[in-house]
Amino acid sequence: MFNLSDEEILRYSRHIILTEVGGTGQQKLKDASVLVVGAGGLGSPVLLYLSAAGIGRIGVIEDDVVDVTNLQRQVIHATADIEKPKVHSASETMKQINPHIEVDVYHERLTKDNILPLIDKYDIVVDGVDNFPTRYLINDACVMKQKYLVEGGILRFMGLIMSIHGGETACYRCVFEEPPPPGTVPSCAEAGVLGAVAGVVGTLQATEVLKIVTGVGTPLFNRLLQFDAEELRFHEVNAPRNPKCPVCGDNPTITELIEYAYTCETQAPGTS
Amino acid sequence: MLSLKNDGACHGIDCLQLVVQGRPLEYHGARDVRSLLESQGEKAAYANVRINGNVLNRRDFENIPIKEGDQIDFLYFMGGGSCLI
Numbered sequence: 001m002f003n004l005s006d007e008e009i010l011r012y013s014r015h016i017i018l019t020e021v022g023g024t025g026q027q028k029l030k031d032a033s034v035l036v037v038g039a040g041g042l043g044s045p046v047l048l049y050l051s052a053a054g055i056g057r058i059g060v061i062e063d064d065v066v067d068v069t070n071l072q073r074q075v076i077h078a079t080a081d082i083e084k085p086k087v088h089s090a091s092e093t094m095k096q097i098n099p100h101i102e103v104d105v106y107h108e109r110l111t112k113d114n115i116l117p118l119i120d121k122y123d124i125v126v127d128g129v130d131n132f133p134t135r136y137l138i139n140d141a142c143v144m145k146q147k148y149l150v151e152g153g154i155l156r157f158m159g160l161i162m163s164i165h166g167g168e169t170a171c172y173r174c175v176f177e178e179p180p181p182p183g184t185v186p187s188c189a190e191a192g193v194l195g196a197v198a199g200v201v202g203t204l205q206a207t208e209v210l211k212i213v214t215g216v217g218t219p220l221f222n223r224l225l226q227f228d229a230e231e232l233r234f235h236e237v238n239a240p241r242n243p244k245c246p247v248c249g250d251n252p253t254i255t256e257l258i259e260y261a262y263t264c265e266t267q268a269p270g271t272s
Numbered sequence: 273m274l275s276l277k278n279d280g281a282c283h284g285i286d287c288l289q290l291v292v293q294g295r296p297l298e299y300h301g302a303r304d305v306r307s308l309l310e311s312q313g314e315k316a317a318y319a320n321v322r323i324n325g326n327v328l329n330r331r332d333f334e335n336i337p338i339k340e341g342d343q344i345d346f347l348y349f350m351g352g353g354s355c356l357i
């Protein structure tokens with residue numbers, strides 16, 4: 001039996017009518033829990049679509065507050081939310097969209113000390129962070145806990161998406177073994193980002209979550225999808241597991257969580 | 273963007289036929305990975321490179337030759353700042 005009210009059946013009717021989803025798939029969405037790391041450029045569309053889709057419990061972790069420079073792309077926040085913690089602004093919007101969902105709010109930074117127990121509480125993790133230290137931390141933790149992870153990144157006119165099942169499919173380090181050398185990769189604050197690119201990539205991340213939960217289709221496992229908005233092209237690269245991967249390869253050298261250090265984190269807060 | 277000449281005269285001496293980002297490319301530059309990358313302008317600064325399925329070590333870009341028919345993918349680092357130490 002489905003645990004969906006009449007109002008929910010009506011609300012989700014365009015899902016339920018999809019034979020691949022149906023009542024069974026919608027119930028899976030209601031029973032699912034997803035942790036979204038970051039409530040910025042990527043987190044905004046991810047949180048909006050997961051809320052609207054009826055993911056039963058959504059966690060959002062972010063330590064930043066809404067800044068006017070965020071509003072060009074972080075569409076879950078409004079002008080009146082400036083200076084509010086992003087988690088509170090996001091949570092209010094999510095509950096306005098869908099009162100049937102549960103939202104867990106973590107107004108803190110994700111660290112190697114809190115990540116493992118936190119991701120344990122969720123079925124899937126979505127990466128919407130703005131920095132490489134946290135990106136690698138999330139990847140490594142999801143490999144160690146064998147969690148599903150939907151990776152996403154944006155910069156200027158480009159985006160990247162990759163779905164990962166920790167320990168089972170290629171991870172972020174299988175492709176990007178180590179963070180780039182200091183000073184080589186600009187942040188969005190330094191290099192800019194076309195706001196709608198965040199929408200494209202975040203919406204694809206949300207799509208991957210819905211597919212993984214419902215079992216519909218083929219997730220972007222062992223594949224990397226790059227998006228070039230200037231040319232409006234997607235480029236898919238096969239990315240099988242790398243036996244030399246330092247965290248999920250045959251002889252892993254990373255067996256404990258590591259946190260790469262920042263040198264200028266205060267210069268570019270919340271820039272994803 | 274990459275220099276692309278569609279004059280129908282891609283000869284091995286001064287031109288290589290490559291497949292870059294899944295698309296055919298006639299490349300006229302110097303035959304090492306760094307030069308190919310630098311023909312991408314500023315994007316070169318934040319790309320990893322994969323040739324025929326193998327991800328290269330960034331430190332080797334200058335020493336790795338490119339040759340006729342190579343399939344080359346640029347894998348861009350995205351979603352971070354330049355703030356690592």
